[in-house]
Amino acid sequence: MVFLVFCLTLCAAAAVHRTQGSREHLDRVILITIDTLRADHLPFYGYPRDTAPFLSALAERSAVFDLALSASSHTSPSHGSLFTSMYPYQHGLLSNWEDLPEGIPTMAQAFRDRDFKTAGFTSVGFLSGLKSGFETFSPPGRAGDGRGEATVQRTISWLNEQGHNERFLLWVHLFDVHGWKQRRSSYTGFPDINRHVDGYVRNRYTAGELDFAHNAGWPVNRVLDAYDGRILYVDRILSRLFDVVGKRFPQENTLWIITSDHGEGLANHLYLGHGMHLYQEQLHVPLLFYFADGSHAGKRIGVPMRLIDILPTLADLAGLAPDGDLKGTSLVPVLSNPEKDFVHYSFAQRRPADRRKRATWIPMCAIQEGLVKFIYRADGVTEHYNLFDDPYERTNLFLQTDRKDIPLRDTLRTLYQEAQKMQENRPRMKSSEERIHELRSLGYIQ
Ligand SMILES: [Zn+2]
Numbered sequence: 001m002v003f004l005v006f007c008l009t010l011c012a013a014a015a016v017h018r019t020q021g022s023r024e025h026l027d028r029v030i031l032i033t034i035d036t037l038r039a040d041h042l043p044f045y046g047y048p049r050d051t052a053p054f055l056s057a058l059a060e061r062s063a064v065f066d067l068a069l070s071a072s073s074h075t076s077p078s079h080g081s082l083f084t085s086m087y088p089y090q091h092g093l094l095s096n097w098e099d100l101p102e103g104i105p106t107m108a109q110a111f112r113d114r115d116f117k118t119a120g121f122t123s124v125g126f127l128s129g130l131k132s133g134f135e136t137f138s139p140p141g142r143a144g145d146g147r148g149e150a151t152v153q154r155t156i157s158w159l160n161e162q163g164h165n166e167r168f169l170l171w172v173h174l175f176d177v178h179g180w181k182q183r184r185s186s187y188t189g190f191p192d193i194n195r196h197v198d199g200y201v202r203n204r205y206t207a208g209e210l211d212f213a214h215n216a217g218w219p220v221n222r223v224l225d226a227y228d229g230r231i232l233y234v235d236r237i238l239s240r241l242f243d244v245v246g247k248r249f250p251q252e253n254t255l256w257i258i259t260s261d262h263g264e265g266l267a268n269h270l271y272l273g274h275g276m277h278l279y280q281e282q283l284h285v286p287l288l289f290y291f292a293d294g295s296h297a298g299k300r301i302g303v304p305m306r307l308i309d310i311l312p313t314l315a316d317l318a319g320l321a322p323d324g325d326l327k328g329t330s331l332v333p334v335l336s337n338p339e340k341d342f343v344h345y346s347f348a349q350r351r352p353a354d355r356r357k358r359a360t361w362i363p364m365c366a367i368q369e370g371l372v373k374f375i376y377r378a379d380g381v382t383e384h385y386n387l388f389d390d391p392y393e394r395t396n397l398f399l400q401t402d403r404k405d406i407p408l409r410d411t412l413r414t415l416y417q418e419a420q421k422m423q424e425n426r427p428r429m430k431s432s433e434e435r436i437h438e439l440r441s442l443g444y445i446q
Pocket of ligand 1: 035036074075076178261262
């Protein structure tokens with residue numbers, strides 16, 4: 001009887017904890033960022049090729065966000081927004097190699113403050129600027145092996161040191177897809193079987209884009225083989241990591257979040273890359289929430305949302321109390337009811353110019369609300385797209401209509417001016433060149 005009363009007291013205490021501290025109980029959050037992965041090259045976003053058998057199977061058991069938007073087409077600023085729930089001009093980390101300014105609260109700090117262990121494993125050194133709040137932070141070592149296999153191996157070594165009931169936030173960053181243009185023997189292109197892209201190419205590419213790719217020495221079929229081959233590689237190593245976690249830790253209180261920092265232009269808009277543009281191929285990223293206990297499985301959430309919404313969502317789910325002025329909004333209501341309204345604009349900005357090949361990159365930003373989108377450049381050039389009729393952003397409506405007083409465009413202008421003002425007033429950051437010199441002098445790079 002005493003034992004029963006003891007149990008009831010414990011259960012009541014746990015129930016109070018759940019209702020007060022969190023709507024659901026989480027012990028482990030595993031956040032995977034697959035660098036440079038655009039959503040529409042995954043089968044569960046409609047791509048005709050099976051680039052990701054493991055992720056596709058996982059997506060069927062997950063809540064999948066159909067329209068997740070990044071705040072930047074550049075690696076560090078976008079990860080900065082994911083970790084702070086602020087837009088780049090608000091958190092102040094605008095280029096790779098920079099540090100997140102001191103005093104900006106992060107997701108890792110919020111987990112650490114709730115007694116979770118926090119560990120980050122990256123495949124590039126320049127994300128070290130985001131290590132704030134991670135008790136364990138592991139970039140590639142001196143050998144500079146940034147392949148996903150090496151990053152996952154370091155992650156598994158850390159996991160094997162943890163107790164079976166350990167509570168943690170684990171971030172794993174994989175860079176393989178980013179390097180699709182490099183020819184390395186450790187990667188293969190997409191296998192010849194199951195090609196299935198001819199119809200996709202006909203629909204997705206204009207004659208001008210096909211010519212551009214050909215003249216750039218990257219015919220589109222070769223681009224797709226190289227890019228998709230890297231996705232397949234990452235899919236395989238993620239499957240291995242998933243198996244290790246599944247065998248070592250109880251599953252019921254574990255959440256996997258799989259996303260990317262930005263996409264990639266694959267000759268779309270006559271561009272092979274990401275940092276220069278803010279089109280959907282750069283900003284639309286995959287996002288799935290896999291709750292290992294099966295909750296929310298099979299849900300598709302169609303409302304546009306932002307990577308800055310992830311931290312407020314985790315705060316809700318794990319009972320965190322993050323410091324700072326979060327600009328995102330919790331997705332818990334739409335996870336529970338995918339039909340629920342979630343109307344927020346998504347803002348994004350281009351990386352700043354530098355002294356080298358990006359010297360001509362004038363400030364550019366974008367805003368999207370629903371399927372209406374504007375892109376605005378410092379020289380006054382404005383683009384306006386209706387993504388419902390024109391998902392590939394081919395017809396600039398701004399040139400075709402006299403109606404220029406659309407409120408969303410005015411919001412973008414205001415945000416642009418705010419961003420410019422904040423950037424002008426921010427403390428001078430170390431340039432890439434200075435940082436590289438510093439790392440070289442420390443012996444971290446050759
Ligand atoms: Zn990136």
